Amino acid sequence: MSKQSQLLKGQRFRQALDDSGLSGAELARVLDLENDQNITNWKARGVPAYMVGEVALTLVVEREWLEGKDVPMRTATTERSSPPRTANGSPLYVLEPLAPWDSDTPLDDDEVELRLYKEVELSSGPGKVARTEVQEITGPKLRFSRATMRTCGVDPSNAVFATNSGNSNHPLILSGATVGIDTGMTRIIDGEIYAIDHDGHFRIKFLQRTPTGLKMKSFNATEYADEDYDFDQIMAQRVLILGRVFWWSSIRPLKGPSLI
Structure with missing residues (x-):
């Protein structure tokens, strides 16, 4: 891998991480890494091939973009409106609007x-x-x-x-x-x-x-x-x-x- 390619992948990883709102330590915990030194390395050289799929899914970006290819960072399939996801596909966090009610509001079944x-x-x-x-x-x-x-x-x-x-x-x-x-x-x-x-x-x-x-x-x-x-x-x-x-x-x- 060329030095220029490594720099591009590292730059894109930093961009995706910053855009996700997660810290490096938080991402390391989500991915079940032993420590966040991996994150530091990825910022310089990019995400290794064996992890790029999980990282792309978690940070909600296109895998090919994270690999340095000439594709959009996100497409309709990545659903930017959804929160970052863990490696198994479940949301890292979920924000839902509060539902106001008063004494006249009927109870839900639950x-x-x-x-x-x-x-x-x-x-x-x-x-x-x-x-x-x-x-x-x-x-x-x-x-x-x-x-x-x-x-x-x-x-x-x-x-x-x-x-x-x-x-x-x-x-x-x-x-x-x-x-x-x-x-x-x-x-x-x-x-x-x-x-x-x-x-x-x-x-x-x-x-x-x-x-x-x-x-x-x-x-x-x-x-x-x-x-x-x-x-x-x-x-x-x-x-x-x-x-x-x-x-x-x-x-x-x-x-x-x-x-x-």
């Missing part, structure tokens, strides 16, 4: 509606201090995919949602985040996240069993110390495990506070 749980202030009569309790609220619903719930091992009939408040788990779960709760899973698995009704207050905590009771831990451990409760305190303070948190989601306001 969707369920989750019920809302929140703190409710209960009237205790004249002269008495009102107390709170976590209850189901009629009205607001959240649409959720049955397939996702199967992946999480959640029976749709046991799924509810609530809103997190406070920064005890920042930045893992932000204040105002919506959390999905599996009320059918109240058994403590050390290190899992649970929704808790603590004397009428809704809390999200990592739980860990101890010989005398349980420990509540926060992701934001620098500001929130671990909390230990023995069995008597659990009963006295009405600590009730509502279920395991299997999903959460946050919106990001345009002028939201800094995350770091």
Whole structure:
């Protein structure tokens, strides 16, 4: 192979890589290469013949163009509108538009509606201090995919949602985040996240069993110390495990506070 041919192939590989939006390291991972030194070499000498087909497919360019031949970089068959593909032909990533909906939008076959749980202030009569309790609220619903719930091992009939408040788990779960709760899973698995009704207050905590009771831990451990409760305190303070948190989601306001 002539030096000029190598330079042309290297130039075309660099062009295809830049156009794909992938880094050299990312392409190396997609192609299951041991390291990205191969990518560095290809930028100088072009892609070797035994790899050119996979690379062309991944970067969505014509193989002959990548080989330095006088053909277009892409044709109708390469479908530039599609994302880069892996060596087995599956998309490296897929971007799909969001589908807005409201309470009048019918559910799809693969969707369920989750019920809302929140703190409710209960009237205790004249002269008495009102107390709170976590209850189901009629009205607001959240649409959720049955397939996702199967992946999480959640029976749709046991799924509810609530809103997190406070920064005890920042930045893992932000204040105002919506959390999905599996009320059918109240058994403590050390290190899992649970929704808790603590004397009428809704809390999200990592739980860990101890010989005398349980420990509540926060992701934001620098500001929130671990909390230990023995069995008597659990009963006295009405600590009730509502279920395991299997999903959460946050919106990001345009002028939201800094995350770091």
